[in-house]
Amino acid sequence: MSVQLEEVIHDIHNDNQDRDAFHSIVGYFYQFELTLLHILTEGTDEDAFEEELRPAIYKVETIEDYVKYFATNERSYIRVAQIKHHSKGVTNSKYYDAVLWLYLNYLKFLELKVDKEVSYKAVIFQFDPNGEKDVQTVLKAAFNSYENKRKKELEKIKKEGSGKSPKHNVWDKISETKLDSEQNRDGFFKIASFKATKSHKEISDELKSKLYSLFGELKNGFTPEFLYGAAITKLIEDGQKGFELTFESLKSYFQGDPYEMDDLYTQKIIDFIYSIADSNLSDIEVDMGFEDRVTESYRIIYNDVIKPFLKKKLIKNELRSSFLKSITPKELKKFYHNGSEEFMEFLTCSSPIANFLSKLAKILYYHQLEEKEIDSLEDWFEINEKAWLFKYPAETRGIGVITGDIYGESFYACLRHLLPRLKQKGIRPDVWYMGHNDHDFNASQNLNYEIDITLPREERKRLTFCEVVDDHFHVQCMGCLSQNKFEKIYQVPNIFVDGCLIRGDNS
Template identity: 45%
Template sequence: MVNLEQTINELHDLNAERDAFSSISGYFFQFELTLLHILYDGSEKDAFSDKECKATYKVETIEDYVKYYKKDDKGYIRLAQMKHHVSKTTNSKYYSAVLSLYYTYLNFIEKNETNIELRATIFHYDMSPVKDIYTVLTSAIESEDKSLQSIITKIIDTGLDSEVNRLSFSQITSFEKTETHASISQILKQELSNRYQSLHPNHTPERLYASAVSKLIQDSGNGLDLSIETLNSLFLDEVEIMKGFYQLKIIDYVKGIIDSCINEVDINFRYTEEVKTTYAGIYVDFIAPFIEVKFQHPEFRYSFLRTVTPKEFSKAIELNSLSEYESFLEASDAIKQTLSNLAKIIFNYLSSGEEIRLEDWFEITEKGWLFDYPSEERGKGVLIGNFYGDIFSSLYYMLPRLKDRDLRPDVWYVKHDDVDINASNQLNYEVDITSPSEDLHKHIYAQPFDDHYHIQCLGCLTVSNLSDCKKVNNIFIDQCRVKGV
């Protein structure tokens, strides 16, 4: 008798404490790749090279998903971990995943289920060569990383860790490279379209994709099984997209931007491990949770884009829709620059010993995100993505959004390349940009309001050197301090 379901449940109970979505990003990458694997089930493209099987899939069971089926009186269990990194990675990035799989493996062999075959794969995208499971496992067990000590202790406590079992685990477990998240999304949309678009006139590629991911999210959240038959039956009729789907997708996308910020710091050889750890904590503990909470409100997502994007901005965005998500894609550079600037400001503030409460640093309305830094001398400001090229074109787009009396900031924090506006030895600070000299700035698009605002050039923020904070406080002082005096 094959105790397949019982074995899966027992192994899952041993991993019940694992954080389902512990990484900053990857929520949609995981679901989309899982869907693709279900579509390929039992075919030549099967993720585990299983032929002519009709498997059942459970998301967030034991690992990111478990695939299982019976064939010829034998049971088969396949475990999948999914990781997506936007840069090169070291072995340590996969320590936790490999240790988790090894712990499951040791508990599996203790059950001595000879008529069940177990295999595991870490499906990953990064810019590094494929890694060796045995090497990563050995290094992980010897690691002194405090965050890994709990799982290492569990492994040791089984009494089964040995050189023989490490080698046998390495034979049934592998790393496998995937395409980028963007490519996986396109492949999934194409596959769904090829299979199901002809079944109903409203089955557009985007609607098929959104409804399929929606179903996976909802069914997995309810602990339901999935299979190729489940998807086939779903698309026989007109499909629905879960409420809040694009909100989740936008939040996941911005978390991916945050993840890339962390990776860029992590791979920079100039920074110490302490600096890297500090910045990772800033993004994970402060910025990501704050963004996720605020982005629950559609009007705050919209006002965020209006605040940070120094380009033409469509007024025809429908909130909670594909058009809103595409607007975030288009604004990715501005979002990344804004969050990077905020991260260094937080890094500098840590030295003050004061508590960091981003809730107190931002005044957020449906019109914009005002930045109210504790030591700013000039009032409230806005953090804006970098101005590139012609600064006056950026001003043309930004001024109408920021001139409202209920919003108008006192300071614009923005990096730009225009010598007429940047601080220099010849020009300490251009303070009255709403009423510029006609001779000097004939081409500026602004009205001569009685009041003025400051454009803070961010030269002293030096985001090219994230560990250097000597001049950071200068960007909050009235009048520029070119040399940091």
């Protein structure tokens, strides 16, 4: 490989340092898995860039999510890739930054004046139920959006008289190159494109299958699951050190003593929960009826408040278990920590996890809109190996627990699973924030913690309700939270006081 080509890649990458994914592995497993699959399918009919086999070097988190480069006697080649996964369809705006960075790096390539010697190509590999995007359409819309935002920023600064400077962003970096022109945009449209890919699960399964078909016979005990974990480990560890990756280096690795990083599945679990948070956030971002401040508030809530808090807690084995036990109104399987079984159990709990996150985000949104300070979510939770107890400052009844919803399911069936976990000494939440549509239960009733859930239904029902002097709890149906009506907040205080304002005592 020519020194010149490596210098070109270094020079283009130089302004991308703050985009490095390796400061936090969480949120990038799809990116890593697809990168590995691209290495393994290099030069085949499934080649990511639809090219013939030319053994290439890959560097992760260089220029874009990865760069692939190689040389022949005639030319050198640079292929850059961004990788995006949206489990729910998103609008073009979700890709604005991605395309602007792609364009900026192309302009930096032109600035080096090596375009006749080096072939440069850029692709955004995207999974998006809304379909494949168009680079030209997205770039034009991105420029319009950033120009309008800057105009509003300047108007606000002028009105406030603060003298502040607008935040420096990728749009500014493009302007600073002084290379943006219609001609260069047309050139960019010829070398850049979107390419549809498969879902995360499909890519994971395909990667495991491909690894096993290539390396499974090298040693006894090389299962698809182990090969997958070892390959991800190598990519992450080599990427963090800035090492190059090739198909041959992967092959040599598996001929030696490959291993899995100790917390691989812990990281995958947190990554999965982050993906649920991103999916919840997408529901808000695609609703075009909101003001910008609403979506921006939720972005901050999910990305700057909820995600860091969850990562800090869920890195601990016993707290991941108590998290599932607190929020999941169904039977849970036993599992060993940091293994594929634990990861699979989290996958089956995607719905209650999404419920938990959406409720917490809506409560945080209400809290902020009421101009109340959020010092830390540490003050809102009491977490131990048994439960995640919720202590909202305005709750008048005591401590609570945010559980998954049970719409269309039996409330008693849910009690069968949750009650034994939450009736333990030292837990017993005063309130369960559980969305449901069972009209036999509302927040005006005291529910008995000592109910025997093995009794016949009629006998059990008779003993479900109790007097306030008994050890009891309340269930909030969460209708007043309106968690999917993201701006609506006037009824939110109802979920933190005794009594149901809709169904009342006689419902």
